[in-house]
Structures are given as structure tokens and as C-alpha cells.
Amino acid sequence: MTTISATGTSATQSSGGSxxxxxxxxxxxxxxxxxxxxKDLSNSSESSDEVQKQKDLLQAQIAQLQAQIARLEAQQAQAAQQKQQAANTASSDSAYSARTEGVNRPSDTNQIDIYV
Incomplete structure (x- = not known):
């Protein structure tokens, strides 16, 4: 009988901070x-029922891992989008603050009194 090593997602879930x-x-x-x-199970000498059960188990594990990969990729995309939005907000804030001072919008240190 062929044994299947159960390589689950517990190792990757425990390293959530990486x-x-x-x-x-x-x-x-x-x-x-x-x-x-x-693929190796296809060459197995076991009964077809046993092989099919093992294949189903492996395919379920593969589907679970693929779902976890999709979640991680979505998290990466969301983090990148938030980072981009933060960068855009910071650049627009600095452009606004640079625009507020000047001749057309005098500040306390940049003001001219004109008498006619």
C-alpha cells in the first residue's frame, strides 16, 4: 500500500508574520x-478504488492550497493598492501645502501691505 505524505497548510499558517x-x-x-x-498514483499497483480515493484526497489538498495562494495574492494586491493610495495622498498634500504659500495666498511670513 502506498502512503501519502500529508503536506498540509499548517506550516505556512503558523508563519503568518512572514x-x-x-x-x-x-x-x-x-x-x-x-x-x-x-501523477505517481497513476503508476500504482493498488486497486483502482484505493488509488481514486488517494487522488481525490490529494486534489482536495491542492484545491485548498490554491485557495490559500489566491487569498495571499489578493492580500498583496490590496496592500499594494493601499500603499499607492497613501503615496498619492501624501504627494497631493505636499503639493497643496506648497501651493498655499505665496503671493496669491499670503502667509504670516509672506505678506505685503499695499497703500494707495
């Missing part, structure tokens, strides 16, 4: 290993 890109890479490697195991 870089999402690293987590995605780890999950992708796990998906590749599980896919190889599915």
Missing part, C-alpha cells in the same frame, strides 16, 4: 509536490 511572497512560493512548491504524487 512575507506573503515567501508563503506563496512555499505553497506553490507544495502544490507541485502534491501534483507529482497524483
Amino acid at each position: 512575507d506573503p511572497a515567501q508563503q506563496i512560493a512555499q505553497l506553490t512548491k507544495q502544490v507541485q509536490k502534491l501534483t507529482q504524487q497524483v
Whole structure:
């Protein structure tokens, strides 16, 4: 009987503080290993029912890992979008503050009194 190594997502879930890109890479490697195991089962000498059960189990694990990869990619995209919005807000604030001082909008230090 062929044994299947259960490479679940517990290792990647416990490292929640690490870089999402690293987590995605780890999950992708796990998906590749599980896919190889599915291919290897095709050459197995076991009964077709047992092989099909193992394939179903492996495919369920692959689907779970792919869903986790999709969540991590969505988190990365959201973080990048928030970072871009923050950068846009900061640049527009600095442009506004630079525009508020000057001849047309005098400040306390830049004011001219004109008498006619």
C-alpha cells in the first residue's frame, strides 16, 4: 500500500508574520509536490478504488492550497493598492501645502501691505 505524505497548510499558517511572497512560493512548491504524487498514483499497483480515493484526497489538498495562494495574492494586491493610495495622498498634500504659500495666498511670513 502506498502512503501519502500529508503536506498540509499548517506550516505556512503558523508563519503568518512572514512575507506573503515567501508563503506563496512555499505553497506553490507544495502544490507541485502534491501534483507529482497524483501523477505517481497513476503508476500504482493498488486497486483502482484505493488509488481514486488517494487522488481525490490529494486534489482536495491542492484545491485548498490554491485557495490559500489566491487569498495571499489578493492580500498583496490590496496592500499594494493601499500603499499607492497613501503615496498619492501624501504627494497631493505636499503639493497643496506648497501651493498655499505665496503671493496669491499670503502667509504670516509672506505678506505685503499695499497703500494707495
